[in-house]
Amino acid sequence: MDKILTTDSPALFISEMAKLNPVIPKRITANPKNVEHGLAKLVLTLIELIRKLMEKQAMKRIEKGSLTDEEIERLGETLMKLENKMDELKQLFGLTDRDLNINLGPLGDLM
Amino acid sequence: MNNVVIKSKDITLLEILDRVLDKGVVISGDIVISVADVDLIYLGLKVLLSSVETMEQWRAGTI
Amino acid sequence: MKIYCYSIINSNHKLPCRIKGLQAGAVYNIPYRDIGIVVSEFNELFTPPVISIPSISSIERDEDCEKNHSPALFMPAYVLKHEDVVEALMKNFNILPFKFFTVFNSNDDILAVMENYYNDFIENLDRLYNKVEFGLKVIWPGKIIKNHISKTYTENNHILPEDSPAKTFINEKLKNYRIEKKFIDKANNCVDIINNCFNKFIIEKRIETLKSTNLLLNASYLVSKEKVNDLQKAFESLIITNGGFKYLFSGPWPPYNFIRLNKKVVQNFTERSMYG
Numbered sequence: 001m002d003k004i005l006t007t008d009s010p011a012l013f014i015s016e017m018a019k020l021n022p023v024i025p026k027r028i029t030a031n032p033k034n035v036e037h038g039l040a041k042l043v044l045t046l047i048e049l050i051r052k053l054m055e056k057q058a059m060k061r062i063e064k065g066s067l068t069d070e071e072i073e074r075l076g077e078t079l080m081k082l083e084n085k086m087d088e089l090k091q092l093f094g095l096t097d098r099d100l101n102i103n104l105g106p107l108g109d110l111m
Numbered sequence: 112m113n114n115v116v117i118k119s120k121d122i123t124l125l126e127i128l129d130r131v132l133d134k135g136v137v138i139s140g141d142i143v144i145s146v147a148d149v150d151l152i153y154l155g156l157k158v159l160l161s162s163v164e165t166m167e168q169w170r171a172g173t174i
Numbered sequence: 175m176k177i178y179c180y181s182i183i184n185s186n187h188k189l190p191c192r193i194k195g196l197q198a199g200a201v202y203n204i205p206y207r208d209i210g211i212v213v214s215e216f217n218e219l220f221t222p223p224v225i226s227i228p229s230i231s232s233i234e235r236d237e238d239c240e241k242n243h244s245p246a247l248f249m250p251a252y253v254l255k256h257e258d259v260v261e262a263l264m265k266n267f268n269i270l271p272f273k274f275f276t277v278f279n280s281n282d283d284i285l286a287v288m289e290n291y292y293n294d295f296i297e298n299l300d301r302l303y304n305k306v307e308f309g310l311k312v313i314w315p316g317k318i319i320k321n322h323i324s325k326t327y328t329e330n331n332h333i334l335p336e337d338s339p340a341k342t343f344i345n346e347k348l349k350n351y352r353i354e355k356k357f358i359d360k361a362n363n364c365v366d367i368i369n370n371c372f373n374k375f376i377i378e379k380r381i382e383t384l385k386s387t388n389l390l391l392n393a394s395y396l397v398s399k400e401k402v403n404d405l406q407k408a409f410e411s412l413i414i415t416n417g418g419f420k421y422l423f424s425g426p427w428p429p430y431n432f433i434r435l436n437k438k439v440v441q442n443f444t445e446r447s448m449y450g
Contacts, residue, residue, distance in 0.1 A: 003425065003426060003427075004423070005122065005126060005424040006421075006422075006424070007122070007420070007422035008421070009313065010122050013122060013125070013311060013313065013422045016313060017129065020385055020386055020389065055347060056351065059348055059351035062344065063351075072340075076338070076343045077340040079343065079344075080339065080343040083343075122422075123254075124250050124253065124254065126309065126424050127254065128253060129392075130307075130428075130430040131256060131273060132273070132274055133273060135270070135271040135272050135273040135274075135428075135433060136182060136272045136276070137273045137276075138276060138287060138291075
């Protein structure tokens with residue numbers, strides 16, 4: 001059985017796959033010089049993950065229509081504050097959204 | 112659609128990489144958290160330490 | 175000298191033919207009970223020339239790329255050689271291919287792994303007997319589709335009255351959530367249609383939907399050798415009926431995506447006595 005590899009757009013696949021092929025997962029290194037930075041990245045990544053999950057859950061509940069007007073208002077205010085706070089922290093540590101997206105190898109990207 | 116059978120090395124390589132880099136028999140996990148360049152999590156596992164260690168040395172160009 | 179591993183095979187005999195592996199090392203089978211592990215000696219002090227892949231280097235990369243990418247990306251020769259060896263073995267044996275660059279320090283470590291994983295290896299060899307893997311990748315105009323969904327998004331009476339900054343914030347998030355949901359639903363529908371073409375012939379599949387906005391599907395299909403022709407014909411009819419997308423179909427591959435190891439804890443090899 002000979003191996004086949006067939007496509008009509010080799011260049012397109014090459015470019016798409018090359019973008020997505022992280023090899024060894026990004027390491028979270030902590031050395032004396034940048035231990036704060038490494039930890040900040042780890043902590044902020046986890047907070048971002050939870051925050052995004054919370055936003056998603058909030059949207060689901062609003063769509064379902066199971067929340068009162070007041071609850072939606074409070075949710076909105078809190079989520080808004082959280083987002084602003086996270087933006088501040090990201091700026092403080094000089095981290096972009098990209099920096100916080102850890103690759104977990106076979107599990108794909110964190111977010 | 113013009114289907115082309117590819118002898119292109121690049122795409123063959125990418126297809127291979129897609130499979131061999133984190134699939135197949137994997138003796139241990141993939142996330143490494145290190146402190147001061149010492150791989151803490153896998154210290155007890157000579158198997159993976161060897162491959163990570165060697166790869167790191169290659170990466171750093173110290174071999 | 176270290177030991178580079180290519181695959182587990184269902185044989186405890188010498189290999190029937192001479193195969194050269196990485197660094198032109200002789201590839202041989204180390205028997206363990208009724209199976210074997212195929213290896214070659216590996217000199218880790220020998221640095222291969224750094225070869226980058228021309229078409230990939232011309233693609234824009236971020237500056238961390240060099241640090242975060244493994245040297246494997248710069249050793250295409252080793253990767254290709256690994257795969258050559260694995261596929262040569264596949265011709266004659268049931269195989270469980272190793273992940274690239276599984277290197278052991280010593281025969282003791284290999285023995286320990288064989289002892290620890292024997293049952294897992296046997297189970298996988300049996301399950302994967304006479305089966306091969308095919309890959310299908312599909313690119314669709316994801317960005318365009320998402321833009322279209324975004325443009326046709328209309329304010330409706332589910333949107334909240336914008337009587338506070340919080341409500342405005344929620345409206346914006348809600349809009350994004352709905353666009354994203356519609357996009358993902360559409361992707362899942364397309365993926366279902368594609369998979370339906372193959373479901374009759376495949377034993378198992380691993381699919382990743384929307385690995386990126388434009389990479390609709392990255393699928394691996396496990397199929398028995400007798401069904402390979404059926405699978406190929408199914409692919410040919412798929413591209414006729416769904417010509418709008420771009421397809422990459424490849425195989426047969428060793429069953430990299432279908433190996434399941436249960437062992438979670440690995441023994442601490444440094445404590446093992448050489449004499450058991």
